[in-house]
Amino acid sequence: MRRRDTSDGMLLLAAPLLTATAVLVVVPALVAVLFAFTEYDALSPPRLVGLANFRTLWHDPLFWMAVRNSTFIGVVSVPLRIGLALGLALLLMRQRRFSRAARIAVFLPSVVPEIAYALLWLWMLSPEYGPIGLALQATGLERHNLLLSPWGARRSIVLMGLFQIGELYIVLLAARRELPAELYELCAMEGVSAFWTFRNVTLPLLIPTIIFLGARDVAWSFQATFIPALVITKGGPEFATLFLPLYIYQNGFEYLRFGYASAMTVAMFVLTGALVGLQIALLRRWGGRQTERLEPRPADPST
Amino acid sequence: MTPFGLEVEDLSKRYGDARIVDNVSFTAAEGELLVLVGPSGAGKSTLLRLIAGLVPHDSGTIRIRGRDVGELPPARRETALVFQSYALFPHMTIAENLSFGMRARGVERARSDARVVEVATALGLDPLLKRYPRELSGGERQRVALGRAMLREPELFLMDEPLSNLDAQLRVQTRGEIVRLHSRLRTTTLYVTHDQTEALSMGDRIGVLNRGRLEQIGTPAEVYHHPRSLFVARFIGTPAMNTLPVMAMPPEEVEWHGHFIEIPKRLQAALGPRAALVLGVRPEDVSVQGSRWAQGAAPAEPIAAIVDLVEPAGDQTYLELEVHGSLLVTRVEPDFRIRRGDRINFWFHTASVHLFDPRTEFAVAERGTA
Numbered sequence: 001m002r003r004r005d006t007s008d009g010m011l012l013l014a015a016p017l018l019t020a021t022a023v024l025v026v027v028p029a030l031v032a033v034l035f036a037f038t039e040y041d042a043l044s045p046p047r048l049v050g051l052a053n054f055r056t057l058w059h060d061p062l063f064w065m066a067v068r069n070s071t072f073i074g075v076v077s078v079p080l081r082i083g084l085a086l087g088l089a090l091l092l093m094r095q096r097r098f099s100r101a102a103r104i105a106v107f108l109p110s111v112v113p114e115i116a117y118a119l120l121w122l123w124m125l126s127p128e129y130g131p132i133g134l135a136l137q138a139t140g141l142e143r144h145n146l147l148l149s150p151w152g153a154r155r156s157i158v159l160m161g162l163f164q165i166g167e168l169y170i171v172l173l174a175a176r177r178e179l180p181a182e183l184y185e186l187c188a189m190e191g192v193s194a195f196w197t198f199r200n201v202t203l204p205l206l207i208p209t210i211i212f213l214g215a216r217d218v219a220w221s222f223q224a225t226f227i228p229a230l231v232i233t234k235g236g237p238e239f240a241t242l243f244l245p246l247y248i249y250q251n252g253f254e255y256l257r258f259g260y261a262s263a264m265t266v267a268m269f270v271l272t273g274a275l276v277g278l279q280i281a282l283l284r285r286w287g288g289r290q291t292e293r294l295e296p297r298p299a300d301p302s303t
Numbered sequence: 304m305t306p307f308g309l310e311v312e313d314l315s316k317r318y319g320d321a322r323i324v325d326n327v328s329f330t331a332a333e334g335e336l337l338v339l340v341g342p343s344g345a346g347k348s349t350l351l352r353l354i355a356g357l358v359p360h361d362s363g364t365i366r367i368r369g370r371d372v373g374e375l376p377p378a379r380r381e382t383a384l385v386f387q388s389y390a391l392f393p394h395m396t397i398a399e400n401l402s403f404g405m406r407a408r409g410v411e412r413a414r415s416d417a418r419v420v421e422v423a424t425a426l427g428l429d430p431l432l433k434r435y436p437r438e439l440s441g442g443e444r445q446r447v448a449l450g451r452a453m454l455r456e457p458e459l460f461l462m463d464e465p466l467s468n469l470d471a472q473l474r475v476q477t478r479g480e481i482v483r484l485h486s487r488l489r490t491t492t493l494y495v496t497h498d499q500t501e502a503l504s505m506g507d508r509i510g511v512l513n514r515g516r517l518e519q520i521g522t523p524a525e526v527y528h529h530p531r532s533l534f535v536a537r538f539i540g541t542p543a544m545n546t547l548p549v550m551a552m553p554p555e556e557v558e559w560h561g562h563f564i565e566i567p568k569r570l571q572a573a574l575g576p577r578a579a580l581v582l583g584v585r586p587e588d589v590s591v592q593g594s595r596w597a598q599g600a601a602p603a604e605p606i607a608a609i610v611d612l613v614e615p616a617g618d619q620t621y622l623e624l625e626v627h628g629s630l631l632v633t634r635v636e637p638d639f640r641i642r643r644g645d646r647i648n649f650w651f652h653t654a655s656v657h658l659f660d661p662r663t664e665f666a667v668a669e670r671g672t673a
Contacts, residue, residue, distance in 0.1 A: 188356075204394045
């Protein structure tokens with residue numbers, strides 16, 4: 001078969017994905033960018049307004065509230081999620097009696113449908129009959145209504161995210177298993193402590209994976225706040241859980257200000273990019289010079 | 304009496320029903336280079352890890368310089384392990400890789416730096432100290448791994464196939480370096496390989512492992528010339544020893560497809576009546592008529608064979624002879640004119656043949672030995 005045929009074939013195979021990406025992602029994104037410079041209520045045709053939407057945005061206190069709330073999630077939730085996933089991956093790496101069941105338990109919350117998951121938490125956190133509130137009460141603490149205080153509501157959203165770490169966990173587990181066993185045997189022979197090994201061997205070698213997951217998780221955290229905020233807290237109390245995706249949704253689909261919502265989407269995109277960039281820079285500096293993948297190991301000709 | 308550098312007694316390790324290391328006992332003298340050789344799955348690497356303490360043993364004792372280390376954690380056994388994959392940290396420079404153990408143990412910086420430079424210079428690694436492992440060749444990486452083991456100042460070196468990831472030429476060269484290094488340091492070394500050529504050329508003594516058991520241990524010459532079992536006979540030496548099923552014809556012959564082969568006196572006691580035996584003949588002891596390398600005079604009735612394969616190897620040519628449905632390997636001088644399909648005559652140089660019991664697969668007792 002000639003070479004050209006092969007690449008034609010590959011293009012053909014990739015075509016469904018490329019088409020879907022173009023139609024469902026690239027084109028809407030471009031349309032959103034265009035709408036950002038218009039006023040559009042879906043009833044009358046869009047009208048060009050230049051930078052007016054962005055000027056309004058700049059002076060909209062609720063927008064800045066949403067930025068703060070979303071950034072809070074990105075800054076607090078992402079490190080916690082990755083830290084927890086890494087901890088569980090290292091803990092459950094070895095084959096022990098219950099490690100298989102534990103691994104399934106870690107992954108399971110990530111496959112529950114978003115709406116069902118949010119409703120479940122609504123019940124868990126319910127001030128009347130929610131098990132979390134009752135447990136707090138049983139320990140002698142005052143019945144704290146997590147969802148009715150701004151402080152508690154925002155943290156409840158973070159808490160919900162901490163259980164949906166199945167993917168992070170799987171990727172980190174795989175990355176850790178890829179690290180050569182000999183490096184750890186060497187550490188054992190030198191008698192170094194587990195913490196030293198973690199700090200000087202495991203963590204630096206996992207940094208490339210963590211950078212990748214962190215960048216992805218910032219974007220995830222921004223978007224994943226939408227359903228819990230919509231279902232559980234409706235943005236309240238006192239706008240404490242008004243996150244960017246919710247505010248965008250409200251402007252677009254409740255107030256029919258599509259132009260304004262589009263401008264905010266562009267702003268959210270820029271903010272995501274900035275946070276991801278900052279995070280990569282921090283992790284690179286902290287994780288040392290090595291950000292490349294481990295070289296593949298040569299084939300083992302014997303035992 | 305000085306204690307042995309390493310004593311292993313009745314050491315065993317099972318995984319489930321599989322006996323990976325099965326009652327292995329041996330000793331290595333202080334300063335000896337002992338090579339353990341065996342095919343994949345023979346238990347070599349596991350044995351090494353049992354001695355290092357990385358894998359707990361089920362039973363048996365391990366003593367290093369007379370000190371029972373069986374229950375000690377790896378770090379307190381005073382051994383250093385050199386890995387086949389080098390096990391260098393990809394995110395550390397060569398200097399950091401070398402000083403790894405000292406940093407972990409909290410040796411002060413100035414002292415560890417001085418030691419690193421000293422060892423790096425001895426190994427010719429000093430220009431590479433600031434580089435990363437990925438920037439080094441396989442041979443250089445292996446030297447870094449050796450240097451790191453040296454910096455440990457162990458009482459026992461354990462080497463797990465340290466040359467297997469190198470190309471053929473570099474392997475021979477590094478082999479020499481390790482032997483020279485050993486003769487300078489004189490640290491007891493247990494070296495594991497699947498390559499019998501490596502074992503024969505490096506070891507003061509070699510031990511042959513098969514399916515978790517130590518089948519024979521001795522000098523390279525002993526193992527080559529007096530293999531204790533069929534396995535050792537076939538595993539040590541390239542090309543492998545020819546093994547033929549024969550029938551004992553007391554008092555002094557065996558019969559193979561109608562040919563009567565005279566057995567040297569030292570083996571004649573083993574020739575029981577109508578006993579099935581296995582005759583072992585090294586390729587160099589199969590003499591081809593007309594070859595300058597043929598040993599002894601041609602007998603009255605040489606055996607006829609057809610040349611099935613001619614395999615020139617530079618300084619010699621290997622022949623595979625087809626005779627009575629089986630293949631025999633021999634070798635002739637490189638300018639011996641022969642082609643595939645030629646008919647030739649050959650005979651066995653019977654002074655150095657071996658006899659094995661096909662039931663036990665062990666060599667039959669020679670007269671004058673136990």
